Amino acid sequence: xxxxxxxxxxxxxxxxxxxxxxxxxxxxxxxxxxxxxxxxxxxxxxxxxxxxxxxxxxxxxxxxxxxxxxxxxxxxxxxxxxxxxxxxxxxxxxxxxxxxxxxxxxxxxxxxxxxxxxxxxxxxxxxxxxxxxxxxxxxxxxxxxxxxxxxxxxxxxxxxxxxxxxxxxxxxxxxxxxxxxxxxxxxxxxxxxxxxxxxxxxxxxxxxxxxxxxxxxxxxxxxxxxxxxxxxxxxxxxxxxxxxxxxxxxxxxxxxxxxxxxxxxxxxxxxxxxxxxxxxxxxxxxxxxxxxxxxxxxxxxxxxxxxxxxxxxxxxxxxxxxxxxxxxxxxxxxxxxxxxxxxxxxxxxxxxxxxxxxxxxxxxxxxxxxxxxxxxxxxxxxxxxxxxxxxxxxxxxxxxxxxxxxxxxxxx
Numbered sequence: 001x002x003x004x005x006x007x008x009x010x011x012x013x014x015x016x017x018x019x020x021x022x023x024x025x026x027x028x029x030x031x032x033x034x035x036x037x038x039x040x041x042x043x044x045x046x047x048x049x050x051x052x053x054x055x056x057x058x059x060x061x062x063x064x065x066x067x068x069x070x071x072x073x074x075x076x077x078x079x080x081x082x083x084x085x086x087x088x089x090x091x092x093x094x095x096x097x098x099x100x101x102x103x104x105x106x107x108x109x110x111x112x113x114x115x116x117x118x119x120x121x122x123x124x125x126x127x128x129x130x131x132x133x134x135x136x137x138x139x140x141x142x143x144x145x146x147x148x149x150x151x152x153x154x155x156x157x158x159x160x161x162x163x164x165x166x167x168x169x170x171x172x173x174x175x176x177x178x179x180x181x182x183x184x185x186x187x188x189x190x191x192x193x194x195x196x197x198x199x200x201x202x203x204x205x206x207x208x209x210x211x212x213x214x215x216x217x218x219x220x221x222x223x224x225x226x227x228x229x230x231x232x233x234x235x236x237x238x239x240x241x242x243x244x245x246x247x248x249x250x251x252x253x254x255x256x257x258x259x260x261x262x263x264x265x266x267x268x269x270x271x272x273x274x275x276x277x278x279x280x281x282x283x284x285x286x287x288x289x290x291x292x293x294x295x296x297x298x299x300x301x302x303x304x305x306x307x308x309x310x311x312x313x314x315x316x317x318x319x320x321x322x323x324x325x326x327x328x329x330x331x332x333x334x335x336x337x338x339x340x341x342x343x344x345x346x347x348x349x350x351x352x353x354x355x356x357x358x359x360x361x362x363x364x365x366x367x368x369x370x371x372x373x374x375x376x377x378x379x380x381x382x383x384x385x386x387x388x389x390x391x392x393x394x395x396x397x398x399x400x401x402x403x404x405x406x407x408x409x410x411x412x
Contacts, residue, residue: 004033004036004037004038004349005348005349005350005352006123007033007038007123007124007154007348007349008038008039008121008123009038009039009040009041009120009121009122009123009124010033010038010039010040010041010122010123010124010125010126010348011041011043011117011120011122011124011125011126011153012026012029012030012040012041012042012043012068012084012125012126012128013042013043013046013047013050013084013125013126013127013128014026014046014082014084014085014086014128014129014160015046015047015086015087015088015089015127015128015129015130015132015133015136016046016086016088016129016130016132016133016160016161017086017088017130017161017162017325018082018086018325018326019160019161019162019172019173019174019177019178019325020080020162020173020174020177020178020325020326020327020328020329020330020333021077021173021174021177021329021330021333021334021336021337022082022086022128022160022173022174022337023076023077023078023079023082023083024076024077024078024173024329024333024334024337024338024341025128025158025160025173025337025338025340025341026042026073026076026082026083026084026128026341027073027074027076027077027338027341028077028337028338028339028340028341028342029126029128029158029340029341029342029344029345030042030068030072030073030341031070031073031074031341032341032342032344032345032346032349033345033349034068034069034070034073036345036349038349039067040067040068041065041066041067041068041120041122042065042066042067042068042072042083042084043059043064043065043084044063044064044065044066044084044085045064045084045085045086045087045089046085046086046087046088046089046129046133047087047089047090047091047109047113047136048087048089049064049065049116050089050091050112050113050116051089051091051109051110051112051113052112053112053113053115053116053119054112054115055115055119058119059116059119059120065120066084077329077334077337077338078328078329078334080326080327080328080329081326088132090132090136091109091110091112091113091136091139092109092110092135092136092139093109094106094107094108094109095107095110095139095380096380097378097379097380098142098146098377098380101139101142101143101146101147102143102146102147107143110136110139110140110143111150113140114140114143114150114151114153117151117153118151122151122153123152123153123154124153124154124155124156124348124354125137125140125153125154125155125156126156126157126158126344126348127140127155127156127157127158128157128158128160129157129158129160130159130160130161130163130166131161131165131166131382131384132382133157133160134157134159134357134371134374134375134382135375135380135381135382137155137156137157137371138355138371138375138380139380140153140155141155141354141355141371142355154348154353154354155354155355156344156347156348156353156354156356156357156358156368157356157357157358157371158340158341158343158344158357158358159172159340159357159358159359160172160173160174161174161175162174162175162177162178162205162212162324162325163175163205163206163207163208163209163211163212164209164211164212164215164385165206165207165208165209165211165384165385165386166385167374167382167383167384167385168357168359168369168373168374168383169357169359169360169369170360170361171336172336173333173336173337173340174325174329174333174337175211175212175215175333176215176330176332176333177324177327177328177329177330177333178205178212178216178324178325178327179212179215179216179219180219180327180330181320181323181324181327181328182202182204182212182216182220182320182324183215183216183217183218183219183220184220185202185216185220185318185320186202186216186217186219186220186221186222186260186262187220187221189202189260189318190220190221190222190258190260193258193259193260194258196258196314197257197258197313197314198258198313198314198315198316199248199258199259199260199261199298199301199313199314199315199316200259200260200261200315200316200317200318201261201263201294201295201297201298201301201315201316201317201318202222202260202261202262202263202294202318202319202320203263203264203265203292203293203294203295203317203318203319203320203321204216204262204263204264204265204319204320204324205264205265205320205321205324205325206227206228206264206265206266207265207266207269208228208266208269208384208386209227209228209229209264209266209384209385209386209387210225210226210227210228210229210230210264210266210386210387211387212264212324213225213226213227213262213263213264214227214387214393214394214397216262216320217262217397218396218397218400220260220262221400222260222261222262222401223247223251223259223260223261223401223402224244224247224259224261224262224401224402225261225262225263225397225401226240226261226262226263226264226267227263227264227266227267227387228264228266228267228269228270228386229386229387229388229389229394231267231270233270234270234271234272235267235270235271235293237271237275237293237296237297237300238300238304240297240300241297241300241301241303241304242300242304244261244297244301244304245301245304245305245307245308246308247259247402248301248305248313249305249308249309251402252309252313256402257313259402261297261301263293263294263297265291265293265294265319265321267293268291268293271291271293275291275296292317292319294317294318294319295317297317298315298316298317299315301315302314302315335364336360336364339360339364339366340358340359340360342366343358343359343360343366343368344358346366347368351368353368355370355371355372356368356369356370356371357369357370357371357374
């Protein structure tokens, strides 16, 4: 074995949506390997070029990949754009079961990825991305068990999502930066609402869980926060609008003819079939923002309030989406991202691991979580971490929302 635990050349890529502090992760990972004398190939645009590779269509340096040097990854931790760029290319889209991984028709794009790794003598892959990217990393890891003719490539994954719904890690890099950005938007809208006596419904990113909506709402002092975890079964938009109209009426009687309601875009996935969006992305996920669930809720609130009171009150709708993904990275996200990046080096070289996700616990102490603990063995789908209704985090959000009893009503 060499000093690099048999690893001479590492491939590194970022896939899926952007997240603040992405470059901190890339920088720390690359520097770890480079300082150990291990070459690092940074692939541009996620899997976009890798899944199309063939000997007749080779990857070209500086166009499809970059042989990273120290100067490339120094002084970049706080850059907002991703130096390797990203895409939603999904070479494992056709895979639905373990058997599919050995099916030549369904694994064709994944085979091209392996062919590219063979051509560039890649010994290990550092995958940075969300749950779909984790699935792809697992496919690459598991295919080697089923197909011994493939090049042996060790695989570690670094978790990324501003949604913070990753199982196996408490906080994902970029989450706090995105929450800070959205919280500032809430405070701005709150000032406008108080000044003009209107309500706002602010729709915030969050496909499967409400972490970003709740964190932003707590930090931004929202009037109400609503997310996927608040509803069992379908999301009844009319019933929710009626509930919020009652809240509007209560606040109006209290001299507060304004408010900001934060809703997670993922509520669109709980709408009845007739109201759900039909557009999907390359991963087959519904484009939730297209439904504009916040816009529909705002219209319903206006209507219900007028029905209840006979008066009109303006309810405006706004979305906070893509801009939060490339917000200024907060110091905590830079710290977390660099530790995860360093963890990729330690997992592969110092621990000799493969098929693991890098995570942290306590005071950014590294831990390495096997893919088997993160992915369902039968469906090959990733596990999602929701906010538990009996958790202290959920109870904190509920405690800070507008209450009907105020301090002036209490005896001192």
